[in-house]
Amino acid sequence: MFSKSLFVSGSLSLLAVLALSGCGGAPYAAGLSPELPMPNDISGKIFYVEGKEAWRSPSGGYNAKTRNIHILQNTADLTLSEGYRYFSFERPVQLSNFDGNMINTAKEFIEKCTPSEGQIFDVGNARCGLNGTTVKASVLFVAFKEAPKTILSYDAKEVKAYLQENKLYREDSYEINEEAVAKLFPKQTKIPQKKQ
Numbered sequence: 627m628f629s630k631s632l633f634v635s636g637s638l639s640l641l642a643v644l645a646l647s648g649c650g651g652a653p654y655a656a657g658l659s660p661e662l663p664m665p666n667d668i669s670g671k672i673f674y675v676e677g678k679e680a681w682r683s684p685s686g687g688y689n690a691k692t693r694n695i696h697i698l699q700n701t702a703d704l705t706l707s708e709g710y711r712y713f714s715f716e717r718p719v720q721l722s723n724f725d726g727n728m729i730n731t732a733k734e735f736i737e738k739c740t741p742s743e744g745q746i747f748d749v750g751n752a753r754c755g756l757n758g759t760t761v762k763a764s765v766l767f768v769a770f771k772e773a774p775k776t777i778l779s780y781d782a783k784e785v786k787a788y789l790q791e792n793k794l795y796r797e798d799s800y801e802i803n804e805e806a807v808a809k810l811f812p813k814q815t816k817i818p819q820k821k822q
Contacts, residue, residue, distance in 0.1 A: 652678070652800060653696070653764075654806055655675040655676065655803070656674050656802060656808070657671060657672070657673050658674055664774065664777070666775075669770075670768035670774070671710070672767070673766070674810075675697065676800065677693045677697030678798070679693045690756070691741055693760075693762065694753065694754075694763070698736075698739075701767055702785040702786045703782075703786065703799060704769075705782040711772070711783065712771075712772065712773050713769045713779060714767060714768050714770070715767045716766040716767055717766040718756065718765065720754050720755030723777055723779060727778070729778075739754035739756065
């Protein structure tokens with residue numbers, strides 16, 4: 627089994643700083659590791675990606691919903707564009723498939739990780755650990771070429787198809803910015819260790 631974290635201490639606080647600071651510009655994305663061996667499973671590569679609100683609406687629920695769906699879209703798109711097919715969320719911990727989160731389809735993600743558009747206040751909009759009040763939010767995920775055997779994962783092609791079929795797919799995307807993201811994770815990652 628996996629250790630609780632794939633990253634050195636402090637990376638979560640850096641993730642929070644970036645999520646709270648990002649207002650303008652395209653959401654960033656970057657790879658954070660080479661392919662890493664996953665104990666008792668296949669190798670995967672760690673990525674960072676952000677999502678952004680469609681536009682700043684007076685409805686806090688609408689804002690968080692569009693941003694969270696954009697995170698899912700950008701995760702699927704980045705997975706596919708990098709030559710992978712499957713992904714599992716690693717951070718935030720409430721969304722982490724490595725820490726027992728059982729969500730692995732776009733439909734489930736939207737049902738459980740996005741607030742109602744009619745929820746006008748920001749209170750209660752932080753679903754699945756994704757802050758309810760920021761214009762941008764971010765996740766860490768691991769991409770795989772094959773479906774992992776010991777970690778629940780999303781099929782990126784199915785996620786993209788679902789978003790397109792339900793008219794939730796947006797034309798705006800992410801911007802690869804390895805330099806900016808590397809500043810947030812100066813100590814990078816470590817190979818996950820088995821639990822004792």
